[in-house]
Each structure stands twice: as C-alpha cells, then as structure tokens.
Amino acid sequence: MSALDRHGVERRTGVSWRGAVGVWAVVGGIMLAVALAGSLVAPYDPAGLVGKSFLLPGPDHWFGTDSLGRDVLSRVLAGGRTAVLLAVAAIVVAEAVGCVIGLLAGYRGGLVDAVLMRANDVLLAFPALLLVLVLAAGLGPGTVVLVVGVAVVNIPGIARLARAATLGVATTGYVESAVVRGEGTAAILRREILPNIAPTIVADAGVRFAGAFLIIAGLNFLGIGIQPPAPDWATMIAENRSYITLQPWTVIAPTACIALFAISVNIVGEAVARRRSRGRA
Amino acid sequence: MPGAASSHGLIWMILRRIGVALVLALVVSFLVYAATTVLPGDVAAAVLGRNATPEAVAALREQLGLGDPFAQRYLAWLGALVRGDLGTSLAGTRMPVSELIATPVRNTAVLAGATLLLLVPLALFVGILSGVRQGRALDRAAAGVSLTLTAVPEFVVGALLVLALAVYVPVLPAVSLVSGDVNPLSVPEFLVLPVLTLIIAGAAYLIRIVRISTIEAMATDYVEAARLAGVPERRIVTRYAVRNSLAPTIQAISATAQWLLGGIFVVEVLFAYPGVGNALVTAVQVRDVPVIQAIAMLLALAFILINLVADIVTILVDPRLRTAA
C-alpha cells in the first residue's frame, strides 16, 4: 500500500473544501476519543462471553453479538486503541531514527547521504505491505512486526525530509556562527538545527501517522499483526467476514470506525499541511 | 550534430535507468532471501511439523541447503532464480514453485489487468474534465469523493461493497471462488466485486493527479498563446493540455499500477480470490519459504519493471526531459 506516497502527493494537490474540514475535525476528534478511551464506557467486557452467538442488534446489545457471544459495541469501543498506539509507536521510532540519519546526512553529506538515497530507492521498489509480509514470514506475526515493519517503511522518507530541511538551515548565519564559536556537531544539530526543522518534521509526522494506521489496519486484517483476543477494528472485519450474512453488524461497526477515522485524519491532515504551505508562501 | 548528440544522450539515459533497475533487483533479492531464511527456530522443522521424522528434517535441511554458509546459500538461490528455477514448494504436495504459482499469477494478472483497463480511462476522463472545469460542480464533487476515498483502506471499501451488493441487495457473490484452473474471465460475476473495490480505492489518487496536471498544463504559456490566437477551447484541451499532462499522468498510472500490486493482497484475501496475494498470505502462514521468496521477488520485479517502463516512456514522450538530457 503506497498510502505514504499518496499522502505525500495529496499535500501538493489539495482541494479547497473549507467548510467540511471543521465537520471532519469534530468527527476525527470523536473517533480519536473513541479509539483511546472507548473501552472506559464499554457496557461489557470486550472479551466477555456475554450472550448467545450471532445475536442481532437489540436493547441489551446495541450492535448484537459475535461468533463467541461477545458484545460487538464493547469490542468496537475497545478496538481502536492498540492500532492507533502502534501507529504512533511506529512513527515515533521512525522519526527518531530517520531524523538522526537525515540530520547527519544533511549536515555532513558524503557517505551517509549516498547510502540514504540508495536505501530510499530500494524501499520504493517494494510495496510496503509486501515488505512487512516478508518480515512477518521471518519474525512471525505480532505487534513487533507491525512497529518494526512500519518504521522501516517510513525511515528513508523521513530521513530525506530531515536532510532537505537541514540543508536549508545549515547554511544560515546562526549555524555558521555556532560553528565559528567552535561548538560540536551534536550540539549544533541539537540546539541550532533541530528546533528549526521541527515544525516541518511534525507536520509530516501527522500525515505519516495516517499512512501508518492504514498499513497496520491492513496487516491486522491479514492476520499478521494484533492477535486475538485483543479487540481490533481490522481484525474484527477479518474474523467476522465469514459471518457477514448471519450478523452484518459485526462487520458494519468496525468498518465504519476505520472509514471515519481514516477519512477525518486524512482531511484534517491535508488542511493543516495546506495551511502551512500557504503560510510559508 | 545536435540531433545525434541528443539521441545518444537519450540512449545513455535509458541504459542508465535499466542499470539502476538491475542493481535494485539484486538488492531486493538479497533482502528477500535474508528476511525469509533468518528465522527463529528451524525452518525445516517449522515446515514439516507434526510429521517430522529426523530423516525428513535432515532431508529438508539438505533441500534448503541450511547447512551451508549464508553467502553460499544466497548465491546458489540467486543462480537458480536467474535460471528461472524457483525451487520446490515445502507444502504437502512438494510441487515445483513455478507450477504452483502459475495459475495464481495468471489470476492476479487478470484481476490487475481488468482493474487497470477500466480504471485508467475512467480516471483520465474524470481527471481531465475536472481539471478543465476547475471549481465547477463536477470538479468539486469528484474532489470531495476522491479525497474521502483515498483515505479508506481497500478491505473497508470491499467490506462495504459486500454489505451493499452481496448482503443487502444480493446481486453478486460475496466471495470470488474462481477455483482450480478455471479462468476467472469465464466467470466474470466473480470479478465484479474485487475489480470494483480496487477501482474505487485506486481511482481517487489517479483522478487527482490527472486533474492537477491538467490545471497546470492549462495555465502554461502555450495554452495562453493558443487561446489568444483564437484556437477553440476543445482543441486546446486535446492538443495542449492532454499532451502536456502526459508525463505526470504516465508516472501516476505507473504509481497506480504499483499501488495495485500492494492493494491486491488485501482484496484477494477479502474475496478469497485465488491470486498471488492470497497464495503469499497462505505461504506466510505455513512458512512455505520457496513460495514466499518466489512471490515476493515476482512482485518486487513487477514493481521495478513498471517503474522502469514508466520512466522510459516519460523520457520518450516528454520533450522537456529530452532536451534536459
């Protein structure tokens, strides 16, 4: 899934859609709240066997029950957190590694720079999902594969961005004066360059988060990531899709959650990115 | 002679791209081999499972060459791969991998082909029209819809379509189930939902690129000049706009084709469509290493090849790039 490149392009090709952004920001806020704190208001234990299997929606179970008699509403409320947090973790790891490489490449150039560009080329020759699948063949399924895989996919892009931003800053007066003052490379990178490139990196991280969430959802759907009994939206779609004719709400509810969350993050992220680029211009 | 120099430069550019692609393929092959054979535990025992006798494990270790040093194993594997020998599946039947994946490869090619065949003209039409009529109702609607849909993963789009067209209005089968050696083209009703899912998930991106390219092309000096010269708008669109947006559009089509290679796994699994994506996910589950390696390499090579072809075509059609060389 090249959601990343797609997002990268989206920022440049943005469509004006001001009124709706506010609405989607609200939706996104609600979905984020559901994902992070939904389990607190869940009426039942998301793993509890609380009824017969395949109950249709009713007063006791608003979205019915799944194949093991678990409350679908409770599972949906609890099913977003892990994927969201894993996406955050993957991006944090990727940003940390990517920024260090990018800073060094931008400031020092040379070998790091060349290796970085080649690594990026290699990565672009490989669909992200395929890469993580191949990793999963080796490491076995689990959340470690998700974080490692998604981080690996993002590192070269982040490094490239950090490198470009660093190049722009490195020749400015205050960096040069720091060099003249005789400060060490690490200090210059940390004190002078990092604060200046941070806004660019943070804005980029937001878009990358949306991409990471989608890849993680895809892998969970394929059964490579989060394992039962942990509730997860994508896993719910996968494990309930053979029962879709018996109890469609087991699929409708998590599908709606992923769709609303992904759309709102994308639209809000785009709006923010556009505002930044307009502000710069 | 500037012409000769230019065509010389052109050939040189193309050769360079081919060289880069070959190096990429080599690096990717190394990564695939390393990632699939550096497993925790013993691959041989993992594959054989309950029926493993010590002799069987030893034989499989032999077949996989697990006793040899890594570099030697990799080179042997690469050599076989270059000769077209994909090895033997480790799953029950022990079939040659090339035989095992032949039908899935064809099925995936049919699915991807059908998708591209419908998606590209559709996206070009809508994209150019939106670009030309920037800001009007069609443009706004297309922009809204595509902005929404790019964000939604394929399996969610597919699940929604299944709900709509197989559960609530049951006009189509919920799963593909093209089985055995049946050509999926002979049972087109099974192709509808997977293709539709891929089109919906993929069209948004392509439409947006085409639209932007069209808008940019319509704002060039050529178009301004043509407008001033009184060339009819329709002609401007076909002569200038379309031609000038060709290069970015080719890149976008290639990106879409590459996206398809990634998105197709999820769609194949969702609809139980017997293609390489499904085969790969199954192989990962049963740890059929030679099959994983073969399919991963195949997809990566297709990925690289698409990129290469798109680059070459872009060089050939874009006069600016040519002179730049």
Added chain:
Amino acid sequence: MDRSEEFNIRLNRRRLLERGAMAGAGLIVVPSLLAACGGGSATDTGGGATGAASTAANTETTSGTPVSGGIFRAAVSDAGPTETLDPHAIASVVDQYRAFNLYDRLAETQIDGTVKPHLAETIEAADDTSTTWVVKLRSGVTFHDGSPLTANDVLWSFRRIGGDPKAPYFASVDPYIDVAKSSVKDDLTVEFVLKAPYGNFQWFLSQKPLFIVKDGTKDIADPASVVGTGPFKMESFEPGQKTVMTRYDGYFLAPEPYFDAVELIQIAKEQQKAALLAGQIDGTENFDVIAQALELEGNAAAALFRVPGANPPQFNMRMDVAPFDDPKVREAMKLSIDREQMMSLLFQDQATLANDLHGPSFPSYNSGIPQRAYDPEKAKALLKEAGQEGLTVELVTGLYPDAAQAFAQQAKASGITINLKKIPQADVYNTDLYYLKVPFGETYWGNDSFEYIAPMAYFKDAPYNETRWNDPAWEKEFITASAIADDAERNSRYQELQVPLWENGGEIIFNWGDGLFAGSPKIQGVQPRIGFIWNDLRFREMWYQA
C-alpha cells in the same frame, strides 16, 4: 526387543504415514474449530460403533422403497493438481470420494457401526493366537470388465500396498501382515499371516486404503484402466474440475446402486450453499460455519444431514511439567471449562458433551464414567489444596483460537488466568517449537476409537504422547487386550483402561461437534453416522424420492 516395544514401533510408523497422507489432504490440521475436514472423521475406523445417532434435530428422511435413477451431483472442494485415481495413494478428499465408489474393501463398517465382511464372506482366525486369518471371498463378484474377483486379486492388492516400502500406505499393512508369507489357498480363499497377534482383524481390513484392485493392473492411475468391483465405474475424469462415474449394473449388492450416475464437481466450500440452492449441485460438503448450515432449516430447497461428533476440539496438559504434574491442577482445569456454553457458542448446540475421553461412538467406550461438569468452586478448592490459588497458565493455540478465547473467559471463575499464545496454525505441529513441547497446547484426533488412539497417544514412547501418559502396567494390559479376538471381552478390557485415564489424564475434550452438510430434499437413504459424509461415502445406498 520385547513385544511391547516392537508393537509400539509398528504402530508409530503406521500412524506417521497415515497422518502424513491425511495431512496432505487437509484432514488432520483443521483450519479452525468450525472449519473441520470435509469428510468428518479423519479415519475410517470401525470396530462396531453404537451411539452414532446421538444428536437431536436430525432432518434426515429415510422412507419408502428405494427407486433407481437420477444423477447425483456432489460438490468437492479440493480437486486439483494433486488428485490421483490410484486407490492405494488417495490423499485428497475427492480421491476418497472416487475410491470408495469405484472399489470395494474386504470389510466395511455398517450403518449400525459394526464391521462386517464386504467382499469377503467370512474373516476368521485360523488359530488361538490370532496370528493367521483366513478370508473367504463372496462368489459371483465381478470387476467392471466382467471378470470375476479371485483370491489372486486380493493378495496382489495387499502386496501392492504392503510389499513395496515406497508405496504410500506401505506402513498401514507392513507392520501387521506378512504379505510374503500370506498365500492364496484356492480361487476364493486367502490366508493372511500376521506379524503379531491382532484380535480385531476384521476391523483392520475395513480401513480406508485397503481397496481390492484387479491382479496385474498396469498404470492404475490412468482413467482408462480403472477397473474395480465398486458400485460405480469410471466414465470421465477432468482433474481439478469434474469426475463422472456411472452405475455398474453387475454390482454384487444389486439393486444397489440406485443412482444412474454420480458427478463430483469442484466448487469452493463457501459457494456450495448457493450452488445447492440454485440447483447446480445436489449435495454439499460439511459447512465450516454451523450457523450457516442451520439457516437452511425449514428451507424447502434443501435437506440438512449430519456426521455426529466429527469435530472434537482438544486441549492437552503435559503431566510431566509444573503446574500440570499435579493431578489436582489437571482436575481443576478440566472442571473450569464450561462444556455447555462451549457447545452453544462453538457449535450452536449441534454437538454432544465430551468427557475427556476418546471414542464415545465405539463399543470400546466406557459410558459408565460420570460426565464432568463445569464446577469453578470445586476447581478453586482443588487449586487451594494444591497450593496453586490464582493459577496463571499459558495456552498455546493455533487450531482452536475461538475455543481457547472462550476457555480463558470461563476459567476466570476458578481464579485461573489463561493467557493465550496465538501461533500460526501451521506451527501447531512444529516439533521444534511447540508440538509435544508446550505444557499446555491443543491437538486434533477426530472421531476415533480408544483402541485406535491409545497406542499412539498413551504409550510411553508413542510419537503423539501429547500428555506424557506414562504407565508401563497400563501399556502391557492394553497390548494383552488387543490380542483378544472376542469383541465383548476385548472391549470390556479396554473400558477398564479408560478409568485411570479419565481420573488422571491430561486431555481436555469437551465437545463432539457435529459436521453438517446439505443436499437436495429429494435425497433418501442418508443416515447420521460417523466416518465421512454421505453414509461414509456410500453413494450406492442413496436414492431420489420418486
């Protein structure tokens, strides 16, 4: 080498081979609890079943006098490049559909579960030690080419299976029958010389691959040279798509078969229900989702049939490692699974309760042992006695993730925390990582008899001793019992052996889930019985209501 060791090794080899062949057919490793094998039981064991029809709500209607005619179109889902027509190399389910109808065995399980001679007229021990058996063939049985069945064909068939170590089912015959010493006594009499006494030889001869082919048949996998004695003969064969078999008028059990022809049509499992309702086929395989089968109840366009107890999910505790080396902990675990709730959630109540023992459908089963119930209080008390209050264990699951999740919830009431370690299904039998290694894991045996499973699971050095049952005296007693030719006496000895197993064993077997399959409502003559679907694949017993 003493006898028990020798016996043990023979069984091991045989089991390994059988399991290998069946795993190839996807019959051993079930994809999930509800996605059990297409053919119900993994093996065609016999030995005289009793409680086959043990579940409620059977929709079978068997009425009236059989009438001939019609074509029966059965869906199969695993036809493909691995198909074979060689009845001694069957692996896929579709291979078995064919072999069971093109060929015959010397003995067959009957509808009441007993084993009776089939191509044979009598199967009798020639001596007191059950080492030599004389098989007299029915007269008048003919092959599809019209030639009569003779003792030569029988001996040739057994030598084909058990005379060549490279033959796929070599280990089903070689450890038991000395095919070189066995001989033809006259046109219709074969004398089998065994390598060790074996009391239930009649059941032995009813096993799956022991089909009788024509003496000297060359290229047996060629559709043109399929010559059996079976109720149907080969008409056409398109690998991966369709097999057509037509009625053999000279069948020795006339008026069977009733259908004019049987077609085996490749259709993926998920599509079979739709195909049945659309009238494209007349019979499905077992449904993966019981609830989806139950949706057909009351549907005039389909009849629902069942294979009772085809799916027994099973958890195993290793008796040689903590905390399961304490019998009180094992007992507490067995009391912490809610068998009734499992039945409802996993099988929509289309199941019967299991009592931690194998083989309830067979006469060797001890039905006098009380049924274990869900008793978290007693479990808590036992854990307290054992000094294991608030026990935490890890269950490694790959075959039955749903059942494992449910068990983890149910055991909370006993204060037991079951953490799940989900592994790929393919790794469950990985002997390097999990199989026989993990203290608490799972397995699948199918609906097999106690005597069939015991030497493979409860002997000290058995290859599938998943729970580490280790009792030399018990083992010796089992071997002594197996040589007894008298069914009643042998079975009563087997039943006694199950008591310590129930009290002390490490197996948690909680449900016998039924396999449900569907067909045209016109179909008559289908009975609920263990084995494969469609009366253990006996299409010859079925007919269409006029």
